[in-house]
Amino acid sequence: MNKLYVTITIDTENPQTLYVANTCKTDTLLNSNNEKNYGMKYILSAFKNYGIHATWYLNIYEKYLMGEKLMAKVCNTLLKNEQDVQLHTHPVWLMDPEERKRIYMSQYSLEEQIYIIEKGIEDIYKLTGTAPIAHRGGAYGINKNTLQALSATKMKIDSSLFYKNPNCKISSIYKNSIHKLGGIIEFPVSVYRTNTNYLIPYKSDTDRIEKVDINYSAIDDIKNVCESNISGRHIYMNVFMHSFSFYKFFYDGIKPGVSLFKPDKKAIRKFHVVMKYLCTNPNVEIITVNQLYQKLENLKLSDNDNVPKIKRIRIV
Numbered sequence: 001m002n003k004l005y006v007t008i009t010i011d012t013e014n015p016q017t018l019y020v021a022n023t024c025k026t027d028t029l030l031n032s033n034n035e036k037n038y039g040m041k042y043i044l045s046a047f048k049n050y051g052i053h054a055t056w057y058l059n060i061y062e063k064y065l066m067g068e069k070l071m072a073k074v075c076n077t078l079l080k081n082e083q084d085v086q087l088h089t090h091p092v093w094l095m096d097p098e099e100r101k102r103i104y105m106s107q108y109s110l111e112e113q114i115y116i117i118e119k120g121i122e123d124i125y126k127l128t129g130t131a132p133i134a135h136r137g138g139a140y141g142i143n144k145n146t147l148q149a150l151s152a153t154k155m156k157i158d159s160s161l162f163y164k165n166p167n168c169k170i171s172s173i174y175k176n177s178i179h180k181l182g183g184i185i186e187f188p189v190s191v192y193r194t195n196t197n198y199l200i201p202y203k204s205d206t207d208r209i210e211k212v213d214i215n216y217s218a219i220d221d222i223k224n225v226c227e228s229n230i231s232g233r234h235i236y237m238n239v240f241m242h243s244f245s246f247y248k249f250f251y252d253g254i255k256p257g258v259s260l261f262k263p264d265k266k267a268i269r270k271f272h273v274v275m276k277y278l279c280t281n282p283n284v285e286i287i288t289v290n291q292l293y294q295k296l297e298n299l300k301l302s303d304n305d306n307v308p309k310i311k312r313i314r315i316v
Contacts, residue, residue, distance in 0.1 A: 002231075002234075002235070003235070005292055006226070006236075006238070006239060006278055007054075007187070007236075007287060008239045009055045009056075009241070010043065010054060010243055010245075011240075012057060012058045012088065013062065013088060013090060013242070013243060014059075015028065015250075016103070016139070020100045028260065030074065033261060039243055046272070047083070052279070052286055053084060053288050054084065055289040057086050057159075058078075058085055059089070060124050061094045062090075063123060064094055071127060072127050075124070075127040084288035085128055085132065086133070086289060086290075089116060091113075091138075095116065103141070104138065104139060104167060105137045105146045106141050106145070110148055113146055114152050116149075117153045120132070132155070134155070134289045135150055135155050135159070135160070137160040140160050140165050141168070144170060151182065151183040151184055156184070156293060157184065157185045157293055158181070158184045158187070159186070161188040162211065163188070163189075165189075174305045175191060176188055176307060177306075178301055185296070187289065190225070190237045190238040191211050192209075192212065192310055194206075194208050195207050195309065195310070196208075197314070199314070212239050212240060213240040213241065214240070214267065215241065215245050215251075219273050219274060221310050222277075223277055225237065226277075229308065236292070245267055245271070247263065251264065
């Protein structure tokens, strides 16, 4: 049976949409206003129990908004728990903190993107002692210049390619397979196709591309995608989440009188079911992005680009 290497990646940031709109100024990474923490601390505690080492794509540029002291504490917490820290680019806090209009990497010139990535590498190295080798663009908003900038700054991996996402301005013949793209090794955001058949005749069937995501994917979808990848001899899959995935505001936004730190118990339960499934599946090995990069020297990349298909039947 084929071994499936699964990376669990966490976009490590405060909620960017709320921050850009200036409707939230509270740290959600380590803070919980004396309530139980369901952010980084909770996720790390769960990973420790499961023996999981994950990759945390850190939006280091928040140091220009929240201060370097917070980012240092975040990095120290991740390193203490033997996690993998890589670069996540939301450049607005470095390049456009007042107007807050240029929020995607693709909105910057090649020279600006090189500067953004260089600063990110420098700041993470300063706080961790290790330079990142992998990058994910915020909201997948990269273009060809981003790949050139990553190559120019000696980065090894990009993980921003998200098939059919409108923010992603690069394309590839591959949707899920690890491959070379613009001189960089691309670890795509893992996607699958869902086809929903409705029994009520007046409602049309739907066909959608979805990413493997703790918040947005059903438990059975994630399990079925895993099994499809294993049987199809596809070696790589990513499970996506955010550092604030377990807070209610992820779906509901900020509501007057409702705590910012109210937990989303449904998402938390789903997370634990998925982690137990991955940890007990003999055909799955959970590794970090850094570890997978090291393994690539001994792995033959396949041209087989598996896009799992999930069929659903619903009454309405």
